[in-house]
Amino acid sequence: MNRVIRAFLRRLMGMIVVLLIVATLVFIIVRVTPGDPAAVMLGSDATPEDIAQLREKMGLNAPLIVQYGQFMAGLLRGDLGQSIFLDQSVGQALLSRAEPTFFLTLFSILIATVIALPVGILSAVRRGSGFDQLVVTVTMVAASVPSFWLGLILIQVFAVQLGWFPASGYGGPDTPFLYRLTHLVLPAVTLGIVNSALITRFTRAAMLDVLGDDYVRTARAKGASERRVVLKHAFRNAMVPIITVIGLSVAMLVAGAVVTETVFGLPGVGNLVVSAVLRRDYPVIQGALLVVAAIYVLINFIVDMLYVAADPRVRI
């Protein structure tokens, strides 16, 4: 356990450093954006007095180093600033939109993994069989299908024709939690199917790789059943590449939220980013950038920790 804890602490330190660098980059990007953010925000009708007032309010008149200090100090307090257009702090705005994004990502990756692992393992064990060939073909097609197209088809069938699930939108905060989640069924199935294709292919390849290894032969020579050979001895060794691709899928899901939430009309973080960009709500864009980057770093951290747990030889 000692090894795991040490790796954990070392990576945690690294993660904090990366986040500080990301925050600095975000700060710089917003400052080097051409033009006066205050003027851009207020539009062409603004008077110089209005602009000067906003600049003062936004703290843009202070020296850069002071602004940077204030920005970082704010971050440490968890203060991401104030939205220009919403009557909310950036933190509140993000938090109020987090629920659909979080659950959509979670359900999508769960569906993808639940499909991909058994199918990929079975496909590898029965290499060359009809089942295997079917899996190889179907996953290739599924990986090439754009998620919005599959989403539209599912809406057409299950929402419009059968009326089983809502076609778009999300319940308000006062509706029951389960009712809100029903809005996520179709988008999660869509993303789950599309992502399962890639994970299936990786699982199959990783399993094929380890099934030929010497220790698998040793396990058979011990008298272990095929089930035990495959699920205990082979699968544990195939986990590192599988964890990698699942981590990548989660990262892509978070980044893809901008598109997904637009297609399904979900009021999530992606949706917030789109409207913030359209309205030049710089503090919100800045905050969202930071949060997404932080999630990316966190996913990588979790993936690294899972490597350590899955393979005793991994050192970080």
Place this chain on the structure above:
Amino acid sequence: MNARQHAVLKAGTSQSPVLEVEKLTTSFRTSAGWRPVIRDISFHVDIGETVAIVGESGSGKSVTALSAMRLLPRDRARVEGRIMLEGRDLLTLGEAEMRSIRGGRIGMIFQEPMTSLNPVFTIGNQLAEALVLHRDLSWSAAEAEALRLMDRVRIPAAKSRLHEYPHKFSGGMRQRVMIAMALACRPKLLIADEPTTALDVTIQAEILHLIRELQREQDMAVLFITHDMGVVAEVADRTVVMFRGDMVETGATDVLFAQPAKPYTRMLLASIPQLGTMGASRGPRRFPEVDPATGVPGEGREMPPARAAGAPVVEVSNLSIRFNLPHGRVHAVEDVSFSIMPGETLALVGESGCGKSTTGRAIMRLQDPSAGSISIGGRDIAHMKARDLRGLRRSAQMIFQDPFASLNPRITVGSAIAEPMLVHGVREKRAIRDRVTELLEQVGLSPDMVSRYPHEFSGGQRQRISIARALALEPQLIVADEAVSALDVSVKAQVSNLLMDLQAEKGLAYLFISHDMSVVERISHRVAVMYFGEIVEIGPRAAVFGNPRHPYTRRLISAVPIPDPARRGTRIPAPASEEARSPIRPLDYVAPKRRYQEVSPGHLVQLA
């Protein structure tokens, strides 16, 4: 009572053999239908007896073992005949019954201890699993029993190592774990498939000794698969010789060695590199050429001595190579000095991890030295800049151990041989083509093979191609890193002879890095013995082999199996295996300055 008498007595009292294989034929599915890879194999193994199956690669000896365990993939392999284990035909059993046989009645160990254990489970877990699968034990009871098993195969500090993972164990220790696992349920038969081939000779001696002891303790039958006639002589009561899927000959081991009936057996016996067959010769000596039709060996010609006067081709002085780790430093090579004259072979011998390959790589500057100097043709290359190293590549070339991995599979052998010449721009295009033809002929290959790809060649042919490539730039020095170690015995002798012929013809200097003492004795003018990064003994070959002075040199020589069944069981390995000794030292460690004693001209021994 020795093992054989014991076996004879046992065989006399019991009725049926443990394993009886009758007319075993195994076929593999190919695109052209079922192709038999072993044909009509019949033999038996009695209680307490050891039977060896010996043969070169492709002889089908491993397929025989895997057929008996029914471990070949069912959709791609077909096994016919009868395999009787204690009166039951294994080929008619259901899969569930077969599982209770595997690990329960038959234990099996494999060639590759480094990869045969599952890297993500602890040793204790893997040992306990073998018990839980066959015996009605709880997991915790099984782990306690696992501890006893580790003691039984003499793994030191078993208790603390039970919860460690395989990567913390050395090759020899892993093979002990494999043996413990195979014997966990006290099987009637142990199948050992080249169990010591990947191990150093001193470790090999210990493992063979261990198997013999355990066999005696529990009256087990052993089926021992090997390519090494020395090991056969050491372990086997009876021997089965296989060649390309057929059983050539079978009989009691001493009879087979004394009066081999078939030419192939004679050839196999004649081409074994053997220690102590050099007679009075001072220089290297070719391996005797064996007539394949009769199996009768010719006379091995003695090769000329190295040039005594003039400048050495390579001179290594006080070479040290160290690798820094977070909490220490590996002293891979420590204060090593030697030189090689034109036309001379210096053998660098030692066991894995002793720093011999690292030294070879430093001479090629594939590894940067930490201290010391290396001069080739009078120029110090130890601190040469990358740009100037191109010149070095023309005067020194390297041949690697693995002829399968060191040739690019997508490049024809002609292009592979021509490449060094093109890179260095030493000849016109047309002249290069002629030179490739010439080189192929020199290494004993046909010039019309020039447009073939590496996979179309056998291991020995590929090593010849590597030699041709190394010769392309007419180097003065060739570093041969285990260049013949992976080859079958007969091929090993041929390629060694080729190296000696080329040396005599061109005056090449060789640094011959090898763990194989019997080949080294044949091929080298001088020998340097390395141990934990240091040269402990160096001198003329006849002096080092004839009068080894350092205890490690003695241990190394005495651990080499001798292909003489009469000496079987007489040698008990020196117990002090120093596997635990580590070349990792604290960062502030300063290696002591070693002193050497000259016991005879040019024969230096490190003083303790």
